[in-house]
Amino acid sequence: MSVAGDLIGLLKGEAQADRVVPRSGQAAKLTLAVSGAMAFLAVFALALSLASGRLADRWAEALAQSSTIRLSAPEAEIEAQTWAVLAVLQQTPGVDSARALSDDEQRALLEPWFGPDLPVADLPVPRLIEVIETPEGYDAAGLRQRLAAEAPGAVLDDHTRWRAPLIAAADRLRLLGLVSLMLILASTAAMITLAAQAALASNEQVIRVMRLVGARDTYIARAFVRRFTRRALTGAGMGAVLGMIAVALLPSAAEEGAFLTGLGFQGAGWLLPLAIPPLAAVIAFWATRIAAFRTLRGLR
Numbered sequence: 001m002s003v004a005g006d007l008i009g010l011l012k013g014e015a016q017a018d019r020v021v022p023r024s025g026q027a028a029k030l031t032l033a034v035s036g037a038m039a040f041l042a043v044f045a046l047a048l049s050l051a052s053g054r055l056a057d058r059w060a061e062a063l064a065q066s067s068t069i070r071l072s073a074p075e076a077e078i079e080a081q082t083w084a085v086l087a088v089l090q091q092t093p094g095v096d097s098a099r100a101l102s103d104d105e106q107r108a109l110l111e112p113w114f115g116p117d118l119p120v121a122d123l124p125v126p127r128l129i130e131v132i133e134t135p136e137g138y139d140a141a142g143l144r145q146r147l148a149a150e151a152p153g154a155v156l157d158d159h160t161r162w163r164a165p166l167i168a169a170a171d172r173l174r175l176l177g178l179v180s181l182m183l184i185l186a187s188t189a190a191m192i193t194l195a196a197q198a199a200l201a202s203n204e205q206v207i208r209v210m211r212l213v214g215a216r217d218t219y220i221a222r223a224f225v226r227r228f229t230r231r232a233l234t235g236a237g238m239g240a241v242l243g244m245i246a247v248a249l250l251p252s253a254a255e256e257g258a259f260l261t262g263l264g265f266q267g268a269g270w271l272l273p274l275a276i277p278p279l280a281a282v283i284a285f286w287a288t289r290i291a292a293f294r295t296l297r298g299l300r
Contacts, residue, residue, distance in 0.1 A: 027199040031228055034191040035235030035280050036242075042184045043243025043273045047264055049177030054266075056170030067131040067140075069098075073153035081151040082127055088146050089131060094138025101128045129154075188232075188280060189287040196228050196288040200295040207296070221292035225285060232284030236277040244273050 069089075073081045082100050089098040101109075106128060140158050147154040200207070207220055247264045265272065 027195045027202070028231060030195045030198075031192060031231040031284075032235040034188060034195070035232040035284070036239035038184050038188040038191075039236035039239030039276050039280055040243040040246075042181055042276050043240055043247060045177050045180040045184060046272055046276075047177075047247050049174050049181065050265065050269055050272075052170050052173035052177060056167050056174065067133065067156065067158045069129040069131060069147070070155045070157060071127040071129060071151065071153050072155075073127075073151070077153075078127055081153055082129070084150045085129055085147060085154050088143070088150050089129075092138055092143055092146070094134050094136055095131060096134045097132045099130055101130060185279070185283060189283045192228060192232060192284045193287045193291045196224055196291040197295050199228075200224060200292060217293065217296045221289065221296060224292045225288045228288040229281050229285045233277055233281040236280035240273050240276045244270070 069085055071078065071081055071085060086098055086100065089095050106125060109128075110125070140156065144156050147156060210220060211217075244265075250264055
């Protein structure tokens with residue numbers, strides 16, 4: 001029952017022992033199909049996990065050092081209060097820069113909801129002031145108090161209530177991808193175990209004859225371990241390649257659809273799916289080995 005012996009046998013192969021394991025049939029087809037399908041799904045689970053991590057980092061970086069001040073005031077006072085807000089921001093420690101958005105910029109922000117011909121100048125749209133923080137940040141509570149004194153119509157939004165839920169959602173997606181990957185690997189082990197047990201049971205008479213002529217259970221088990229591990233490696237390799245092709249054909253990330261696109265691999269991340277076939281082979285090795293010795297003990 002030496003693991004090292006099984007690994008050596010896996011690499012070398014034994015023609016006579018391989019005859020014990022059927023080259024075709026339901027067990028062979030099931031192992032190839034399950035390994036291929038699970039590897040295909042594993043590629044997508046891995047892509048989802050990595051993309052979710054990038055999404056969380058992007059949202060955190062985009063919102064971490066920016067704030068918005070929404071200024072609502074009568075038309076006659078809007079300019080005066082805008083300058084008052086900018087003056088307060090210039091004197092606030094932790095504020096790197098601040099500027100009032102132009103009508104064209106506000107129109108661009110509202111265009112996805114109201115269309116391109118929105119008459120911003122004729123509507124009571126609040127004036128938006130963009131605030132860029134320093135890495136140290138500013139005292140939000142203190143800034144709100146100063147704004148209330150200098151510009152009563154100014155409301156500070158430091159994006160905290162937006163940033164935290166978005167990052168939490170992306171982190172949950174990343175965790176979901178990892179959990180899905182673990183479930184896929186566990187399902188692969190279960191299906192290969194069932195296939196190995198079925199193959200062993202269907203060859204019960206051949207196994208009994210081999211025992212009569214002196215074959216040990218270790219010799220017989222290695223034949224099954226070798227064949228099922230190679231099948232799993234082959235099936236997972238094909239499934240992983242197809243999965244990578246499918247991921248490569250997905251829409252690329254774009255600014256206008258960054259939330260729904262970009263589900264893929266970047267740079268060295270394309271090497272990660274290549275680890276799935278060897279991982280499937282390791283799972284098949286241990287699943288078949290345990291199932292083989294357990295089944296052989298039951299056939300005595």
